Amino acid sequence: MGFYSANTPEQKRVKQLTGDININEMFKNECNTRGIPIYNAYNIQKRLIHEVEQEQLVGVKQVDDRLMELLDERGKNKVTHRYVDFVAKEDSASRGTIPPRGDEKSSLPPKDQIKIPPRARDGQTFPTDDELPERELLKKIMLQNKKIINQNKVIIDLLKKQGEKDD
Template identity: 80%
Template sequence: MGFYSANTPEEKRVKKLTGDINISDMFKNECETRGIPIYNAYNIQKRLLHEVEQEQLHGVKEVDDRLMELLDERGKNKVTHRYVDFITNEDSASRGVIPPKGSDKKSLPPKNQIKIPPRARDGKQFLNDDELPEIEMLKKIMLQNKKIINQNKLILEQLKKLGENND
């Protein structure tokens, strides 16, 4: 069995670019070169994760563009390079994620072609209480009565034990 990750490609990309819980060293260095304080780096990371969770960003490219916008907004120093180009997109791709369900209603056969299997393994159909013959009904009632009697015996034994302990 494989490990299934619930992270979307966008969340993976944010974590790859900025770090997971702690800010990654590359992102920290990038913020220092742009003159962004460390608390603003954390704010950028939180902002990106929030926008991804709210499904405002769709796709890895939008995450990259939004990160660059936030870096440019908060940055005091002009930088010529593009930070997101340094980090590869390979790890952001979600492998093993269940694809979204399509709107194909034609994949199911018509209702009249769907066969419902019998309830028992051997293919035996069980009858309702109304359809049971009288002998089968009496056997069923007797079995239920035996179960009730056995339960009552156990209860009486427990009560006797409790009564002995109280004396």
């Protein structure tokens, strides 16, 4: 059996860029280069996670852009490169998601043209009492009478037991 992760691509991207519970080394080094203290790095990570959970950031690109904004706001030193370009996007966006279906032609007709036949017993019709031959009709009546007789025997036995208790 497989394991299905409920994380969205945005959540995966935040974890990939900043780390999970502990901040990863690349993000720590980037924050040190920009002159951002470690507690602010944790604050940036929490801010990104919060905005993704509140669905303010939709898409991996928005997560990248927001991280760069936060790094630029908090950073004391100017840096010429973009941190998010060092981390591969393909891994975070594609893992755990079902790839889109190709446009290949299948040999099956469209769903609206497929007719499912009824089950065998749904297709049969049962004759009514008027259409039954006389012998079948007598068998049916005898079976009903047997059922009634058996029910009456059970009732008589229960009444006998009640009568014995009253004596």
